[in-house]
Amino acid sequence: MFGDLFPSRTITLYLARLFISRIVGVLFLLVLVLQMLQLLSESGDILAVPGNGEAELWYYVSLNVPQLIARFLPYSVLLATLFTFWPLNQNSEVIAMRAAGLSAHQILAPMLLTAAAISLISFTFNETVVAPRTGVLKQWNKARYKPLPKDTGVRTNVYVPDGPNILTAQTVSGQGAATRLEGVTWYRRDAAGMVVEQLRSPHASYAAPGWRLDNPVRFDVATTAQTSQPSQIIAPGVSPVQLALGRVDPEGQNVFSLAGSIKAMKASGRRTSELEAKWWHKFAGPLSALLMPLLGSVAAFGLARSGTLLIRAVLGMALGFTYFVVDNAVLAMGNFGGYPPLIAAWAPFLLFLLVGETVLVKTEE
Template sequence: MQLDFFPSRTLTLYLARLFVLRIMAMLALLVLVLMMLDLLGTSGKIMAVEGNGQAELWRYVSLRVPQLIARFLPYSVLLATVITLLALNQNSEIVAMKAAGMSAHQVLAPLFLAAAAVSLASFAFNERVVTRATATLKAWEGAQFGPVPQEVGARSNVYFADGNDVLSAATMTGSGETMALQDVTFYRRTAAGTLTEQFRAPRATYAAPGWELVGAERFDVAAARTDRVERIVVGEGLTIEQIELDSVDPDAQGFFALRESIEAYERVGRRTSELEAKWWHKLAGPLSAMLMPLLGAVAAFGLARSGQLFVRALIAMALGFAYFVVDNAALAMGSFGGYPPLLAAWAPFFLFLLIGETVLVRTEE
């Protein structure tokens, strides 16, 4: 019986290389298919804008692909785990390794090592690529796939509450007193929430206090009449600081930037449950790749001629997909305050770590 956690160097490199190649193949397949399906539903909106062409389609692909990679990388690791272990089992390589005195954990050790490397690469990819692509794509979608203002920090589909009144904008650009809102809609409501007036304007700028609308179209609900207002200041209670806090997008911010946003929320006494859950999940999400070899280990063992290999593969797939369902549900509960943020992000990971370890020990060790 070997006492080292890893098998020989040759066998470790062989299994790790086999596993990584299958991960890359499954990820490429999933991203290719999903990107094609995505384009079928989005290309019409992109091409409907005058001046857009093939270059804009490729731009959309370049922004959407990083999101698909980040989202479906753990699924690719799960599928690669099942495929790799099934092939090793059918070729009796698992039997040979166990006959040499290797434990089930030693057989899986190279896969854990490769999955850990994938997790680190996934975290770095999310920080450097995915967050920026997400911010750019959301700003472009907010502009209806038309020209996006080139100011730094452009954000789309922003929504702010000033008491009972509501101010929304398709795009927000700039920072501080140079901040500007495009395609603005302001809803004036009574204390009971009844809509009394609606203003629409192509642009709004900070008026210290409030936001000045130029060339606004005013709709009076009671009179059912529309007229034009050249200049009007609305949302006097909306300060620059409040708008900057309300426009935080956890998906478009990196791990350290989001931590600073959470601290800013805490200083003004704002609720941070959703942001904290997303912040913890920026660590737990990439680490989920390390769980997949453990959850898919059921497919590695058992005699290939027993007729139960297909059933074992189904069990491995069921365990893996159950993790993703529970993880998404827990994250949603954490965002709504049902679970503490730390528990929402990490409970599924440790729960399925224990489940996978229990199944492996009871059936193979």
């Protein structure tokens, strides 16, 4: 079967080299232009920090370029497909291949094989290079490009639900039974969701279960009275694991660390459908490069002298960009619980795989 798809080694290497050169060229131009625009936008904020200079600008570029490569690689494959098929059709090379007995699938096979290899490289690149650099860039951006402090394990501005009630802490330090809360506020709410009581304390320690407030101050919403209270235990449903998790950034973690975060959040009873959809999309996203030759192949077939070559190219581009729109829309709906995570991540890929194959079969007929 492999030999049937690639009957000519010369044509296979010719199409693969042509395709790869155009992918590299389009991706280089896209990344270069977009990085220059982003650098112009952010350089003022970077250089406004005392002590920052040219080294910080290059550091920003080193963090941002991998993101641009990962984000625009599928677009580059789509545009490269059109830039490859357009001259092949215009110069009647596709007609010559068909006259030699090659089917549409055989002409497309070298490009699909190249796109599959690019998908595999893209997945590896995303997990080993892009994910860690994305996490660092987000932290640096939140710090307004000031030097990042060393990770002390202290979490800030923690917010955790306790049934209808809410527990907040300005800082959380320590692990397990030694977890310590600073600047603690506990809100007790009624059945209607209205806050009826507030307890504030400078410190709280884990009481297994619950959290022991040191010298809390009670504020009664109904009477607006504020009174000092003896030490007491609140939030028995909140565990140290829940406080340790904080907010998980799926873009800043690879598949293994994100899987661990999802498992820990499930164990703490927190909602994980958004993270699960992002986890599945880490596999489905790079495979979008495999779809682009299939969706753009409509530009390859049909007589150039018929006057429909431009229309075919536009149609191929429209199919490719429609996939990205649908993919983002379905993933967003999955984040809100509209679709199960598995469907939200994989449905657009499978749908457009069928669409592209249908278009190719119709073309062959």
